[in-house]
Amino acid sequence: MNNQQVLFFQAIKAALPEYQNLALSVAEKLGISTNEAYKKIRGDSNLTFQQIIKLSDCFDVPFLYSPKQSLSVTFSYLNVNEDLDMIGYLRNLLDNIKAIKNSNKKHITITTDDIPLFHFFKYPELTSFKLFFWANSANNLEMPFSSSFLSDEIIKISQELHATYLEIPSTEIWSKDTVTGTLEQIRYAFEAGHLTDTELAVKIVEQVRYCLTDMNMYAISSKKTIDPNHTFNWYNCDVLGSIAYLVDFKDHMACYNRFNTFNYLRTEDQAYCKQTKQWMQGLIMKSVSFSGQGEKHRNKYLYNAFAECDKLLREITNG
Structure with missing residues (x-):
């Protein structure tokens, strides 16, 4: 078990804020000496089953064990009830993203055929629409959309999510249809009569354009804020999967x-994560870079995306 125990403590350390000492934290939670905590962290002293449970609960880090030759992977996920508690969902997401931000060293790599949710969290109406669309899709509802779907609390949490993501170094790999997905959702809602307020529909599409303008700014400087540590790399790959x-x-x-x-499935199975990382690195090798000097390809991609936005705006205003 020692190897799994060492990996378990590495996961706890990664989840701790930079200022927090691992051995002192473990000693405090288990009620043991710091010296004994160090032995357990090194794998020289085995954790008891009760100690594993206590540490997992205290630090919200699972202890992962797979028998040899087993290809099974354990995932956790957020249990969203039939009422689809969006505030609970966003709070859980915020807890996760804050834990990542507070870690000593971190980097997020994203492969996506939809605009990463953290980008549209900056814009209230677009956030509201995406949450509305998700709620309808998850529960097979046919309710109309209005700006009243958005609460002050959702706005507050969403903007905090956006601000936190900006402070985490990241790499994003978009497909050729990444922008199209959100535009098609808006088009469907408008044509199906779920989005009847033309002015609101126009505002949502315009906010998609603002998201793309933000992306262009991040890509030009290869960072998301003025802090050089908040690096950003943007790629385009035709097929992601x-x-x-x-x-x-x-x-x-x-x-x-x-x-x-x-919703999302989460795992810290290192073999699975390693395979995922290798797959992502392979995608990057096949991708076109939009960051830094990738101006030509980036401008072409954005030109086509803006053209799709303009097309939808014409459909909405002339419909």
């Missing part, structure tokens, strides 16, 4: 795979 988020810490990884429209 899945939406995945890989969080790479100093000595540990975590993978999030999206399912059921908006």
Whole structure:
């Protein structure tokens, strides 16, 4: 078990804020000496089953064990009830993204055929529409959309999610249809009569354009803020195959795979994460870079995306 125990402590360390000492934290939670905590961290002293449970609960880090020759992977996910508690969903997402931001070393790599949710969280109406669309898709509802779907609390949490993501170094790999997905959702809602307010529909499409303008700014400087540590790399790959988020810490990884429209499966199985990382690195090798000097390809991609936005705006205003 020692190897799994060492990996377990590496995962706990990755989840701790930079200022927090691992051995002191473990000693405090288990009620043992710091010296004994160091022995357990090194694998010289085995954890008891009760201690594993206690550490997992305290630090919200699972202990992962797979028998030899087993290809099974354990995932966790957010249990969203039939009422689809969006505030609960966003709070859980915020807890995850804050834990990543507070880690010593971190980097997120995203493969996606939809605009990463953290970007549209900057814009209230676009955020509201995406949450509305997810709610309808998840529960097979046919309710109309209005700006009242958005609460002050959702706005507050969403903007905090956006601000936190900007402070995490990241690489994003978009497909050729990444922007199209959101535009098609808006088009469908408008044509199906779920989005009847023309002015609101126009505003949502315009906010998609603002998201793309933000992306262009990040790509030009290869960073998301004025802080050089908040690096940003943007790639385009025609065929991706899945939406995945890989969080790479100093000595540990975590993978999030999206399912059921908006929810995600999370695992810290290192073999699985390693395979995911290798797959993403392979995609990057086949991708076109939009960051830094990739101006020509980036401008062409954005030109086509803006043209699709303009096309939808004409359909909405002339319809």
